[in-house]
Amino acid sequence: MKDNTMKKWQPYKSLIEQEIELKKMRVNRDRIEKPILFDDKLEELNYKLQNYNGEMITIQYFNDGYLYNKTCKIKRIDPIYRSILLDDNSKLSLENIVDIID
Numbered sequence: 001m002k003d004n005t006m007k008k009w010q011p012y013k014s015l016i017e018q019e020i021e022l023k024k025m026r027v028n029r030d031r032i033e034k035p036i037l038f039d040d041k042l043e044e045l046n047y048k049l050q051n052y053n054g055e056m057i058t059i060q061y062f063n064d065g066y067l068y069n070k071t072c073k074i075k076r077i078d079p080i081y082r083s084i085l086l087d088d089n090s091k092l093s094l095e096n097i098v099d100i101i102d
Helices: 005-013 016-029 039-050
Strands: 057-063 066-072 074-078 083-086 091-093 097-101
Touching (some): 039 097
Antiparallel strands (some): 057 066, 083 091
16 A cells, blocks of 8 residues: 555645745744733832842743743843843843743
């Protein structure tokens, strides 16, 4: 018996535009809106940042429709640009931080 699996799915690969749109749909399907932080959560985040003592922490942040976790140390907090410089020389905007896990 001959395997017709490749022939079976070949028509779906024939239109390049269709494949591109299907990829976009898969990516957009899992996106979420930016979480809204209430005042008590903002105060808690502010407290954790003010009392940070140089240990490894996990920061949960929002970027382009997804939530990410990053475990790192904070090098510097920049209040003027409202950002955090991390030990791997990456920057996170304070507006994108959702949670800080000790």
